[in-house]
Amino acid sequence: MRILVYGAGVLGSYLAHELVHGGNEVTMLARGRRADELQQNGNVIRHYLQLRTTVDKVNVIFELQPEDVYDLIFVVMKYPDFEAVLPALAANQSKHIVIMGNNASPIEMRHYLQSNSPVEKKVAFAFQTLAGWRENGRVNCLRGPKVTLVFGGLGEQLHWSLVIDQALKNTRYKTITFTNMDEWLKSHFVMILPLNRIAVSYNGNxxxxxxxxxxxxxxxxxxxxxxxxxxxxxxTITPANQQQLVRKYRKMFFTVLKIILSTPIGRIILSDKAVSASEMIALYQAFSDLKKRGNMATPNWDKLYNYTPLQ
Structure with a gap:
């Protein structure tokens, strides 16, 4: 398949790596220094736990033109950056788009793409579970043997999901589909926002x-x-066991969280290095809007966001 990965950060670079090894013709859209790195050295990824480095040759473009047609476009970037790329995606003739990453407004994004495109746009949303950071011209990727990739529509079945399945065939992704990715994405960011405050409270320690x-x-x-x-x-909290984790299994969750913070791998996953401050700010604003809409006070969030450790 002819696939464009729109975005060349940690998540986009790993996705491109897997798609190349799945036998696809992969193009990455990148700019500035990152585009130069990809053109000169290829897509270099250090697989942190696997103790190996891979280099994949990919096509590189700087802009998406309306006439550039791909079988599938994966848009992989930080939540605050999505809005700026929607016009180019809408103007493009490609029909199948997967928007991947943290996202507080998938319904609005799909509506924009479908309302402003000259062709019928089929839009899905996805998230892959891995962490990492860019350093010295390469991506450092922290993952297990399999990376879980969840995807789906917004309350409806994806009748074109075979296109995504074909793209991911022969990759090491473990795929899980959800009917309503809007609920999954919102459930996800109300989980990660409090976890992110741990590093902030102790200046990364x-x-x-x-x-x-x-x-x-x-x-x-x-x-x-x-x-x-x-x-x-x-x-609806999605997946449902996420709510059980903090209520029915609270003690276990506390213990697991403590262990994660005590290990080098866990500290990398929750460190400032692996988290975008601008993305967390944007997601917190989205959460604040939900609070206002629901007319709810959140004393525990207030305590956490104003927390100063005892010296």
Missing amino acids: LRKAARDKRLLNYVIDAIDEGHQVLIKNGY
């Missing part, structure tokens, strides 16, 4: 944060409170 029981309990309470905000607004 997660080893010290692991010993702060008060902070970790605030995090769990805030996640539970976030679930209540979503429910008040008419959303």
